Amino acid sequence: MNKRASRHISFIVFLLLGMLMAWQLKSTLNARRAAAANALDANMLREQITELQQDIEELRAAIDENIALQNEIIREYIELQNDDRMSREWEVIKLHTGLVGVEGPGITITLDDAQVREPGMPSGFFIIHDFDIRTILNDLKIAGAQAVAINGERVVPMSEQICAGPTIIINGNRYPVPYVIEAIGDPDELYEAINTSFKIYELRQFNIKVDIKKTDKIRISKFSGADKLDRFISGLEVVEK
């Protein structure tokens, strides 16, 4: 009995072993094949992404060039008109309203959420809100800022700053912390106004990281929608006066 039984047992054991090996082999082979196929696909997709990114860069540059060209033609045309009011208004449109990039002295404010939160206090106190940004923006305007950008988005007449979860939407684009506010104006005046403002005092109380720097030269790019103004004036009809 012993010999027979052990033979049976051996048989079953080896049968199992065989099945196991087959299973293992299949799983490993499958995984390898899948991984290889995926890797191939992933590489192709990555290449495609790089290509697209390049195309987008090139298109952006080409668009900017065309806008610059148009601005140049408009400038020449206005010069020829010899109309001071028109010239002044064109300056306002271009520089103040944000249809061209500008350069000048000013300050850079960098804000980041607090790293250390005091226990027992609502966590909302330690993060930056849309209304904080709005107040700082208004303070900058009061202090005579001539051009402002938030995370690179030029502030134009209808620029909104609204909260969307942990991010803020500006000109329809979403930005996470840190928030970088650049303002061109008299650096001393802007610095003084912001550094001593109630808003900045309040943010510092809650460990929000605030960094204010004066700079000789800040570059603020033009409004991201400068070449699709139609979208922003579609509901407006001019009233002759």
Place this chain on the structure above:
Amino acid sequence: MKIARNLAMMLVCMLLGIMLALQYRSVNYNQSIASLENKRLEELKEEVIRLQNQKNELQERYQKLEEENQTFARVKAGDSEAVQQLKNNLLKARIFAGLETVRGAGIIITLDDDYPWAVMDAHILDVVNELRASGAQAISVNDERVVAMTEIRSAGDYIMINGKQHKAPFTIKAIANPNYLERALMMIGGVVENLEGDGLKVSIKKSDEIIINKFVDDGTSIRTDLLTPVE
């Protein structure tokens, strides 16, 4: 002999058990790798689609600009169509900048003090921001056109807007793309509740025709002396 055989049997069984455990883990691992790869692949595919859309949009804008510029190039030669095109573009920029008086459908919001509660700069800022966020294309506060660097600040009994003094009641007018108007009203509803919570008198009116005055540039409230254009 018997002991030796049993021992061998035991060894084989143990080995088998260990292998089974290892096997199970390995198969599970292989599966998780495969699903992870798939997920990354999905993300990459989404990225490609997003970029493709962006590229298409830019392409369209580029083509439109190219066409415009071909017309523009004839401005110097005095081509009337070209000059008209240039004037059109200029007008669009003027409208956008707030240098034209405009008409359109929109909403009128009035804010008034209700002693002892007074309208503060923050109240007006909130309303204006909410209007912008809901697609307003032109806004004025007490006929003071809101432009890029318009500031709103309490100063004593007054609120300064575009460097000029204003007092309650405040009439905030906004023209919004009619498609967004309902949404604008709804969003403003939330702000209105807050304002009423602060004790102010608030009223909202929808109107098919609102006229918003142009920005009056007397050279003091808009300054551009520190700005150098970079093309």
